[in-house]
Amino acid sequence: MKLKIIGRTYTVEEVDGDLLNNLNVDGLCMPHEGRIVLAKGMSKELKRESLIHEICHAMWDQMGLSHGKLKEERVVDAFGKGFSAFIADNEKSILHTVFGR
Numbered sequence: 001m002k003l004k005i006i007g008r009t010y011t012v013e014e015v016d017g018d019l020l021n022n023l024n025v026d027g028l029c030m031p032h033e034g035r036i037v038l039a040k041g042m043s044k045e046l047k048r049e050s051l052i053h054e055i056c057h058a059m060w061d062q063m064g065l066s067h068g069k070l071k072e073e074r075v076v077d078a079f080g081k082g083f084s085a086f087i088a089d090n091e092k093s094i095l096h097t098v099f100g101r
């Protein structure tokens with residue numbers, strides 16, 4: 001799957017968990033490669049949260065905020081969880097309410 005994130009096209013793919021398990025993460029954002037990878041086998045909810053989390057990393061990079069890894073991780077984690085819950089809670093109305101479709 002491809003996603004356009006602030007003007008940059010990212011390839012999103014699911015990979016076997018081994019690579020990510022070694023890093024103790026469910027997903028990775030690689031801005032220089034334009035790739036987001038997610039571990040296979042997550043629940044629907046965790047997959048959504050992980051994808052939004054990695055999208056936030058991509059946004060962070062595209063917005064030129066990449067200073068201080070710890071701060072980035074905390075902000076991305078907070079906004080990722082927030083957006084993930086927001087999208088889930090407004091699944092039916094989000095296109096109409098936010099985008100007027």
Ligand SMILES: [Zn+2]
Pocket residue numbers: 053057073076
């Ligand atoms: Zn992260």
